[in-house]
């Protein structure tokens with residue numbers, strides 16, 4: 001028997017309905033009931049699409065108002081005690097306080113959240129979901145963590161699906177990954193010790209689902225794609241010995257994003273009813289799994305790419321699925337490789353894509369249709385889907401043959417690239433001396449990470465320009481005024497190295513994608529990044545080149561307004577690669593090098609235009625790190641080289657900055673050093689001093705700006721707080737190497753808190769200069 005299913009569906013909605021509803025709710029314009037109604041409407045719509053595609057089950061439990069990991073924190077009753085919830089709040093209020101911090105809602109005695117006015121609880125830490133640009137909220141565990149089941153929200157969703165009517169398969173993160181993805185709040189506390197306490201809550205939940213008539217539960221254990229220590233492997237054995245019981249729903253264990261490798265035998269041994277594997281990320285393992293997994297278990301083959309937007313080669317997929325079916329004696333589930341969360345809702349009618357490109361692409365809805373076709377063909381009705389199969393073949397062939405994909409000049413340039421194109425002229429000490437002579441900055445120089453508040457007025461002007469209602473000249477003039485405003489404010493604050501503020505950019509990757517050849521962009525291809533925040537990843541379909549300068553005019557204009565150094569602001573090749581949908585017809589390394597060459601030309605042109613400081617952001621360098629250790633060295637070699645190729649055309653006295661955030665960097669410090677940026681600014685407020693100590697222990701050779709305050713919350717820290725942080729930093733990193741800056745860009749903030757926080761930051765730097773620390 002052949003079944004089809006998906007691991008999860010995008011929840012933000014075709015027109016970002018969920019984003020709109022959430023933001024209105026947070027502004028106090030939409031009641032909780034209306035928000036919940038909108039969410040239910042989206043779920044029902046998305047299940048109907050799944051039914052229309054003939055899936056055997058609709059997936060329930062993948063929906064979340066903010067984040068699916070945060071949902072589990074409430075489901076299993078382990079909200080951290082530090083939030084001080086009184087029990088008078090509604091679950092929804094507590095959920096948003098955990099997600100956004102307690103100052104994020106209008107906090108007053110009237111708000112009913114229970115905390116005393118003035119009490120501020122920081123939001124849960126947010127971190128990258130494996131190697132994606134999705135961010136989850138990190139559960140916090142300590143020896144006192146207890147679990148209790150609060151299944152009302154999930155059971156209500158199951159009931160909604162049953163009422164549709166549809167057959168629900170409930171999808172949940174499994175217990176071992178849930179613990180693994182959390183963090184221990186106390187040094188030395190091993191969160192695995194909580195497994196024994198957590199499993200009963202899972203068991204109770206599964207029993208409740210069984211009572212509802214749910215037959216299948218998908219338990220995601222993406223940690224199977226990591227190199228697991230023996231204790232974590234043992235935890236998987238322990239957990240599934242307990243959860244796979246006759247009276248409970250059948251568990252389908254799901255692995256994705258990475259090969260099973262050393263966990264393959266383990267995954268096949270666990271006493272579950274089915275195993276899902278990612279046949280896109282681990283194509284070579286598929287047959288080994290098909291042979292190893294006991295015959296009575298279901299094998300779910302993730303053959304349709306859930307991470308990229310290319311239309312599938314359905315005939316090739318069918319051939320592989322038939323091989324697997326042969327090996328397993330007929331039974332098979334067919335699926336997308338991972339949840340479709342990481343894809344745009346649909347690309348079929350996107351206004352911004354031309355017809356040729358559109359025919360090559362598939363969003364989430366189109367991927368559902370691919371599953372429909374595969375199902376029918378495998379059920380023996382290949383003739384009934386002959387047209388779809390032919391279309392898929394034609395689309396792949398057209399893409400392979402298209403003249404838009406290859407550019408001879410790009411290939412020639414890559415081939416002729418000298419081996420030392422990734423080297424600056426002189427080693428860092430000589431550059432540092434030259435830059436000090438040119439820039440004449442004080443000790444503890446202050447700067448910001450690039451963006452200033454993207455105000456509603458900026459967004460509205462750009463939207464009007466896009467709709468053709470604001471002439472280009474007026475739009476440019478409006479953005480110049482925003483830049484001038486940002487420059488004046490920075491001068492008044494007394495910052496040392498200024499930025500233009502990025503007002504003209506919709507997004508730090510999309511902006512470059514729109515201007516580079518080889519990229520296409522969509523009008524509505526939104527993908528959730530965290531909470532209500534979305535990105536529209538550009539589509540990198542062909543060889544990359546830079547038809548004209550992308551940032552030079554804006555930067556030169558900004559520099560003309562001030563005598564202080566204006567930092568040019570670029571996004572680096574790895575971040576552009578990582579945050580775009582990239583071609584699958586050549587190695588990522590080759591694509592990265594092409595982007596690097598385009599950025600290199602922009603760097604050179606900024607220098608020629610007189611810009612003395614240039615920042616090349618690489619927040620996604622760590623995110624691109626392969627999940628399996630054995631693939632890391634190769635990635636780091638080509639990724640750091642691509643950065644250096646972009647950064648190296650400049651003179652010694654031009655200062656190159658880079659910036660990183662949203663990740664743990666400790667395991668790639670040597671590679672960060674190998675970027676050889678003159679200055680690196682880092683997010684540190686979340687991981688705190690541990691990260692800096694690692695930089696200190698490693699004797700990080702170049703200059704470094706540890707973020708002295710968290711930009712994710714409107715909270716304005718006192719100067720004394722930032723001073724303390726800087727003094728601590730100076731204990732582990734020589735003071736002469738230190739810069740003073742926030743954690744990340746300020747685009748999601750408002751001006752009042754931005755100015756207040758930066759004023760305190762400049763005060764902190766001045767105080768340290770006075771101390772001669």
Ligand SMILES: Nc1nc2c(c(=O)[nH]1)N[C@@H](CNc1ccc(C(=O)N[C@@H](CCC(=O)N[C@@H](CCC(=O)N[C@@H](CCC(=O)O)C(=O)O)C(=O)O)C(=O)O)cc1)CN2
Nearest residue numbers: 133456459460462463506507508509529532533534535579
């Ligand atoms: N690509 C990317 N990934 C990243 C980051 C990042 O900056 N970029 N930062 C980190 C955190 N992730 C983030 C992701 C998104 C946003 C963010 O602010 N997103 C904005 C959208 C930004 C954008 O593309 N804006 C466009 C379009 C905005 C829009 O929706 N406009 C309305 C109209 C608005 C109006 O009339 O006022 C519309 O088109 O309907 C623009 O400014 O032009 C949002 O969801 O609200 C922030 C952080 C890690 N990953």
Ligand SMILES: [Zn+2]
Nearest residue numbers: 619661744745
């Ligand atoms: Zn950042």
